[in-house]
Amino acid sequence: MECSGIHRWRIKDTGKGWKWKEACALEAFKMKRTKIGFVTGYTGAILKLLGKATSELNEQGYPIEVQARYQAVEIDDEFWDWLKNEADVIVVNVHSCHENYNVLKQVLSEVNVPVFSVEYGGEPLSKNVEPEALATLTGYFMYSGLENIKNMLLFLANYCGNIKLEVPEPKEIPWHGIYHPDAPNIFDSLEAYKKWYKKSKGWNRHTIGILFYRDHWIEDDTAVCDALIRAIERRNVNVIPVFSYLGMKVGMKEWGIESIDIAQKYFMDDDKPIIDLLISLQGFYLVSRTIGEWVDPTTEGMDILKRLNVPVIKAVTPYYKTIEEWRKSSEGIDALTAAMDVMMPEVDGVIEPIVVGASEKIEEATVGGTFDKREPIEEQVEFLVDRCMKWIRLKYLPNKEKKVAFVLHNNPCAGAEATVGMGFGLDTIESMVRILHKMKEEGYDVGDDIPETSKELIDTILSRKAISEFRWTPISEVVRKGGAAALLPKEKYLNWFSELPDKVKQEIIETWGDPTDLSKEQSEDANWAKLSMGLYEDKIVIPGLKFGNIFLCVQPKR
Template sequence: MHLLAAQPGGIADGGEAVDLGQSPGDIVFASAADTELACFARAQASLGTNAPSLRLANLMNLSHNLSVDNWLEATVSGARLVIIRVLGGESYWPYGVERLTQMCRDRDIALALLPGDDKPDSELAWRATLPPDACERLWRYCIHGGLENATECLRYSAELIGAPAARAWREPAPLARAGLYRPGAGQIDLDEITAARTREDRPLALVLFYRALVQAADTAPVDDLIAALEGHGLAAVALFVSSLKDPPSARFVETVLDAAQPDIILNATGFSVSRPGSAQPSPLDRSSAPILQVVFAGGTEAAWAAGTRGLSARDIAMNVALPEVDGRILSRAVSFKSERRFDAATESGIVAHTPRADRIDFVARLAKNWARLARADIAERRVCLVLANYPNKDGRIGNGVGLDTPESAARLLRAMQAEGYTVDSPPADSAALMAALQAGPTNAHGLRDKGGAGARFGLDDYLAYFNNLDPEARALVSERWGAPED
């Protein structure tokens, strides 16, 4: 059987044997989590060239038995300490666990087989060659996460193999389930936020994101978004949570919202608290600020650019459709998973979130506009409600599968009027709304003019709009209908 070289940008599916191409290292660390591997790569870089050598491997590239055998002989055989995080227990990686245990026992290599989550696993524990207290400490470094814990884990590992670091290791430090974050400062206190709110007259933007990014030291999109918001004149702070459904996280969010009273919230967490057709209270309900949904995409930028629908189905479900159930306002994707880059120090492919500057800037400007709108008097706000008008039947106006869009629109207009918005003669019901819409021009085939009521433009006005279209779109229109002047 042939071995395929591990390819940048991909993960093996187990159908083919893969050669990771790694030389032996003093310490070998393997996990199925890209974010964890990226964090340990950063930790190794922070320790300098005098630290014991480290090899990182993704277990998803070691699904094939031949891949395991090759990696054990080429890399693990020369290690002094092996740390493996197995999500799902021994049954997830049975051949690897068996062969690795055998090699480490035969060659007197220190071994820690750790659960890939925060649940103890006795089946993995008994296979370790390290003492239980050492395995427990290594596991706690991993489950607490973050760059500091990863760095201390490597310092502790160095001592385990008799090569202590220049500075003594520290015990694992728990990371709060939710906390405030600022680039370069890590976690900050709530007092800093309230003081800034009192001191500054700028609108305050609150960025909400997942704790997992702090654990993985993968906060580049958050850092860049905060910088862009501040560059556009907003004060900005970030808040990380395990989940909006996690009770401690939810309580902390409510506390922060009460104290900070942000003008705009940018939510980068996925899913929804409510279910379609069944509204549930969300901790973000504590604030009346507009909430923009910001997407940290799970796919690569190349796949997004090449795809006909943009984001993947998974990203659309997690970051677009479900957040809309909670009333979020979609902005756009501002970050993508980077293609695998080769990290020479650990001889591994690293994946991380990579922000797009132009899309970050767009969202920052959008947030500024929403914050400004939120501060304007209600009666002065100019709001446009847009319904779909699909060709070529009037029955498709405001069409939404399983939804009564016209009735929703009619109720929304009446509710806005009750809140003080300027709404002249809101429709009494959906029938009145549809009658008003169909009285003017629509896309119904053969009825566009409705007896002369169609929308018409002078040639100069038409060309002003037409020339702003994409050149390809203009060419298609002209090919189908002729030049505007004809």
């Protein structure tokens, strides 16, 4: 009988469990206690695996103690002292961007025990270890999973000379695949997944893909992804949730893994997209290349989007905010999340970043640390999926029925006439004319009188006074010259206004005046409110031009 499947000692099976446990305990009695210290970055969710692995090994009689901390939270002095004075071996997987990085470097400089550094940015921190041993440990850590983490701890105890056993090599675990919370296993092909899905849930007309991190799957941190899956399926839409190590191109040269095109393998069937839309839970670029401690985009990301030819919606989970902190925050997401989950994906063409979850702090009592676990914000999940459904509806709507609005920029600190269509280094008016003509070719309803040149378009905007400038241009003149694209009844606006939260209503009143109290004809406040609303004969003037189903306007005052 093999002991728990984690090492290669064999003992005769007597058929009586107590003798087997006693035998394991006798072997453990010969072992020396091993104290292992961990400092880890990213989400710190591996602390959950470390805790479970340590508990199971202790139950099996292995005297292993693990103390682990997540780099992104404040680390107590007691832990740093424990690393310096008690740890037999230290493992770090950290990034230099965190404030405690220099403290960690100082601590490591003062210890003489083996230090294994699994790199993902920054300078090498390993010391007192052979390259072969570092490569083996990195294999356990990167492949991850409970079995690999348990064997990693045994490997470290063995490396320190505190136990003597032959530990299995790191077990290969998939770098990518299709996941579903109801499935008995992951799938390495679209064909196998579709077969299971059709049998279990049927197959509907529309399909949404999800791209999320492998780490979230391997570390059981899929709550946000699961919430998206459930919300999509409640709308009778198929879902294909795919995990990858990073982005749409998975390749690990150092592990001998060939580059895999995620889009081609999981989101296309017979070289045609099988999905109507993709939700990305990943940050960075769709295809990245590592440059030092950071990543740069490649043109491959845009090439993949062209082949898929579907909208890619960005689902955001802030890195360093809890759900409560996010709700109370006036700024929304933090700067790092804005950079990695909004700006970088937009380089490829990923759109509509919407917060769907946040990080909740979880304590791992066995290893003494706290880590981040992603939890969904249910109403935000529903909002994002509703947006997805509207995008899918738009996909199948004939072009001639689609209604499109274009908003031209103008400088809020200058007269609208001087800055219509302003764009640094861009001829936005000429671009607008070309877009209108291209839309006509594609079957959109653009009416019969679209401008032929940029001069004709800008002259039309200015001559009709189709601008949001009511201080110097009488509202009656905007209407008389044809610059009002629509007249919205005041009562309809007031109904919308009444549905706003009280805080928002008060901010509007303080900035633009009170739209509900216009009775004081001569009061300054009432006149300002009327002016800011653009009231004409009890209707709100919406300046702009209409070309069939196309609405073109200048950015309103703000």
